Amino acid sequence: MSAGRTPLVVVGGGVAGLSVALAAAPRPVLLLARGADGEGSASALAQGGIAAAVGAGDTAAAHVRDTIVAGAGHNETFAVRYLATQAPRAIARLQALGLQFDHDGGRLRLGREGGHHADRIVHAGGDASGARLVAALAKAVRDAGHVEVRSGVAVDALLLRGSGVAGVRVRDGRGDAALVEAANVVLATGGIGGLFAASTNPAGATGSGLALGLAAGARGRDLEFMQFHPTALALDRANDAGPLPLVTEALRGAGARLLDGQGRPLMAGLHPLGDLAPRDLVARRVWQVLQQGDRVWLDATHLGDAWPTHFPTVHAACRAHGIDPAREPIPVTPAAHFHMGGLATDRDGRTGVHGLHAVGEVACNGVHGANRLASNSLLEGLVYGHRLGRRMATRSLPRASRGAHAWTSLGPAADGHARQRLRTLLWSALGPVRNGRDLRAARQHLHDDAAAYGWHGRLAMQLLDAALARGASLGAHYRSDASGS
Ligand SMILES: Cc1cc2nc3c(=O)[nH]c(=O)nc-3n(C[C@H](O)[C@H](O)[C@H](O)COP(=O)(O)OP(=O)(O)OC[C@H]3O[C@@H](n4cnc5c(N)ncnc54)[C@H](O)[C@@H]3O)c2cc1C
Missing domain, CATH: 3.50.50.60 (FAD/NAD(P)-binding domain)
Incomplete structure (x- = not known):
């Protein structure tokens, strides 16, 4: 032809x-x-x-x-x-x-x-x-x-x-x-x-x-610039790359509260809109608390029997993982959402x-x-x-x-183990809160083991380079080491 x-x-x-x-x-x-x-x-x-x-x-x-x-x-x-x-x-x-x-x-x-x-x-x-x-x-x-x-x-x-x-x-x-x-x-x-x-x-x-x-x-x-959604269902999926179910913002609009592991309101005093503060701000706060080894919960138990009719998708996702959101708070994590x-x-x-x-x-x-x-x-x-x-x-x-x-051609991809390591690496270095030291360390790690990470690693390097090049925070890109952060 x-x-x-x-x-x-x-x-x-x-x-x-x-x-x-x-x-x-x-x-x-x-x-x-x-x-x-x-x-x-x-x-x-x-x-x-x-x-x-x-x-x-x-x-x-x-x-x-x-x-x-x-x-x-x-x-x-x-x-x-x-x-x-x-x-x-x-x-x-x-x-x-x-x-x-x-x-x-x-x-x-x-x-x-x-x-x-x-x-x-x-x-x-x-x-x-x-x-x-x-x-x-x-x-x-x-x-x-x-x-x-x-x-x-x-x-x-x-x-x-x-x-x-x-x-x-x-x-x-x-x-x-x-x-x-x-x-x-x-x-x-x-x-x-x-x-x-x-x-x-x-x-x-x-x-x-x-x-x-x-x-x-x-x-x-x-x-x-990567947008992180502040609340996805926090599942323990060590070797599973499938999507985490979204826990819609509309729940917070309906009165659900974000709580830390001790049951304290997570967003109290941080923004006039509290739990409904802008997405990136809430995502950073949840991320920081999780990084400290704590857990974050979304408490929407007040919805009670209204759960299945008002939020059928989230309800079904919770039930599929053994969580009854009408009776217990939902474990949440921020999640990479949109590039x-x-x-x-x-x-x-x-x-x-x-x-x-x-x-x-x-x-x-x-x-x-x-x-x-x-x-x-x-x-x-x-x-x-x-x-x-x-x-x-x-x-x-x-x-x-x-x-x-x-x-x-793309060439060899990262195999299952390497891809899991890559995900963990990018989550910690290129997640909702970034700093030059971690970005450089992640870059070096990928460089040192380039063969294991294949084209996924090469792409990740380009993402890390872009994040390194932007030393100031802007929009969804937040640098904790930027002056004024
Ligand atoms: C859970 C979730 C909820 C969202 N909610 C909203 C919302 O409410 N409103 C909104 O505006 N946006 C929402 N978004 C974002 C929005 O869905 C996406 O940005 C948009 O759908 C992207 O469309 P796309 O066609 O570019 O890519 P996709 O819809 O991802 O399609 C990509 C296609 O390319 C194929 N593909 C990829 N690589 C290859 C390859 N190498 N060879 C062959 N095929 C390939 C894939 O299989 C797929 O068919 C949401 C995203 C998620 C994940």
Whole structure:
């Protein structure tokens, strides 16, 4: 097959990849993903919903303001404006696909989350929003004649020709490899939470697309900015990389209190909003207490019999682990949740490598700044995925550049033990509280045992380097050794 007539290759079956694939019609698209129908994606786990200024009196300008305040002013304003102004259209497109959002009477039910100054979060199926969204997009992709979906495969190398991309290498479940030629590749491979000991992300979210893009010569941006959710269920999972269940902030909104091991209120006197202080502040406080060897509990026993109906997902997760939250406090830990940084792109998802695009959590076009506003990331995948897909649909795809072929491959991964050590290392050095000494020590450790850590270690080094380079605290990046900390 000549590279000029190859399909658009999209890697990743979460909200971003599915959105690109749908919008690229009538271009032929080959969608490659590890799991079928969004399985294994962070998108399918999302609980909160999608932010959009669709309520009476709310405006895109207000959504922009809230996004930039959350991002500590580190955002690209033009990228934020586009996100906020396109949000209502993204919701309308989903409704046209048949996605039923939750309603009160005849109106969309709009929730509010931390950092938003208006009710602007739409949900589908309550806290099952991500699963419903992915199901609707995956069905639309299945029904679309222009998309071929190949699931059960992982991309582990990019074929480069001259200064551009010429294809990808896919491996199936048996380890057999095949080349897919493509002059245009979209990486929509999600985040990196799986590199941390405590994370809400799927185990497979270890940054393979980010690592591949960087290895191919694309530039990384804002790699140090990782958002930590303050309350995930603290499970003892020494050798299990699976996601920790989220213990939603809405519980604290409903009166739940964070307590230390002696039953003392954790946030008392630290912030006027107490338990509802900004996410990063609460995450740091919980982290510090845990680092001192204590435990942290979320006491929501006052909800009593209302638990199963008001918070069914958290209730089910607790019960699955032998905890009855109506009678006992829930053990909690902060957890790596969302990567603001990624492969640097423009608004059309272009990286600096000819023909190589990135969108969604793997990418960084500056929309989230130094900290993401809640419920803006599904929206990012929808809005920027759609934009990229439309660009691909309406423009003639550039042909692959000329020159010699060369493979950029991930190479060996860290094995199970090394990956567990890596998670522990990054959790302690690159977690909610960082300092230069620990960052340097972690870097040295990875350097000294580079062979054991493989490409995961190389990616981790780049994250550590970015955190070292930013000596001051900003947004979610907190340096305890910064002057004034
Ligand atoms: C528990 C949880 C709750 C959340 N709640 C919300 C919320 O309420 N609202 C909100 O806006 N955001 C929320 N987020 C964040 C949001 O879900 C993610 O940022 C967003 O879904 C990322 O979408 P994506 O398409 O970029 O990546 P993903 O949805 O993670 O999809 C990545 C895809 O790429 C595939 N993949 C990865 N590497 C490879 C490879 N090498 N080869 C082939 N395929 C590969 C994966 O299998 C997957 O299909 C939440 C996240 C979590 C973890």
